[in-house]
Amino acid sequence: MQFGIFTVGDVTLDPTTGRVPTEQERIKATVAIAEKAEEVGLDVFATGEHHNPPFISSNPTATLAFVAARTERIILSTATTLITTTDPVLIAEDYAKLQHLADGRVDLVMGRGNTGPVYPWFGKDIRQGLPLAVENYALLHRLWRETDVDWQGRFRTPLQGYTSSPRPLDDVPPFVWHGSIRSPEIAEQAAYYGDGFFANHIFWPASHTEQMVGLYRRRFEHYGHGSADQAIVGLGGQVFMRANSQDAVREFRPYFDNAPVYGHGPSLEDFMAQTPLTVGSPQQVIERTLGFREYVGDYQRQLFLMDHAGLPLKTVLEQLDILGEQVVPVLREEFAKLKPAHVPDAPTHQSLLESRRVAA
């Protein structure tokens, strides 16, 4: 099982000090967080993609390539890549290049994005969000697997004899996950291709994630990629920890109460009850996280959101120490004990290369 973190790259006022980091501070902090993630033994660092303030997460491949140069082991991923408004031809080129630079330590999570005006800014119609996700990914899938592609669709200029370059490293396309909060069509898409499905899991109740993952698993089997329990599932999560759970709650509450996404709404306690957010001791985080398996089955990847809502870098790095030293080692051991042998791990460049050798 893979453990890691994902970031949305928000530049947010720290409600306890009134300070807003500069864009450069936040960009550099993102890199420091990624390096720390490798140092404490995590497997995955994923960055979001936004094209508007207060975010600094545009141009994700620049960030990921920079991180790749400063790390050796960690997998670089996205959360999410905007498959709706980004030209699939550019995605094909950019992430293949990243694969070469990072020696294959790359995968992607596709998403549609949740900022309305991004669609018109990039010349698209938000009402076509789903058809864009379907058509663009179908093209991207071909571009990573075929050369001299002739293609015509509804949303971009046709291609005649186009070969995306560089080709994917070792001709192994990056593994793709499809992310969605609430669209069954995206679970269906992930199942159709035999790709992974990543459930956001942090904004909505567990019962909803259970429905989405259940649909993906059934359809994964329907499309002949393996049994339902062999489908590749990733989950988001959100935690804040201190040795003493009361300290965690006291310290995190102002960040929660003023968070851009859900602040000024439900109480921290209500939100913890309604969603997978866990604020407490490392032991509480371990117990809650092990419980996710009860409603999504054995899964392959767990990412935590650790660095949002104005939390200062120092605090985030402390959180990563706790996660890496006290939580993930226990989770690794416990999840491994529970997982049946026929349930695969998340595909990596090496494992995909290996299965191709075996098949050949």
Added chain:
Amino acid sequence: MRTVAVVSAGLSNPSTTRLLADRLAEATDRALRLGGEQVEVVHVELRDLAHALTDHLLTGFPSGPLAEAIAGVARADALIAVTPVFSASYSGLFKTFFDVVEPGTLEGKPVLLAATAGTARHSLVVDVAMRPLFAYLRADVVATGVFAATDDFGGADAITPRVDRAARELADKVVGRLPVAAVADPFAEPVPFEELLRG
């Protein structure tokens, strides 16, 4: 079995809005039973859901009792929607509930609209504020809207005939229709991907 959902946005307790809602529910129940139907009435009192409604606006998902209330309205064969008049229109709480009901939920659903206010000066609110909202939601609204001012709760009984007429109109729309089918579950029967690919 026919289900009638009654959404009431009164804030005080006891509330004249709830009082009017109850009278409309009873009259609709009677009219439907006269038509040979079994009836179940489901009450949604928005005051109890006020915090959950605000949370929904901010988090994007309905918490427990609000999710049940929304599902109850979706499953109902008919809806009675009653609001107090605030600043010449329906109340913000009333509007918020219909803001978070999933698009399409009220399409073609028989609906009876009613409002209460301190004086008769607001009596057109049903027609100039509520009707356009429910037209947008593509509800099938009955011709008679019921407005009750405080004075209507005393003196000569002017409300009962209007309540009965509106309830009969609502019952007429329900009787003879197929019961509301179970709401289609996109998780049980997803659109096959080949169909999505064809666009």
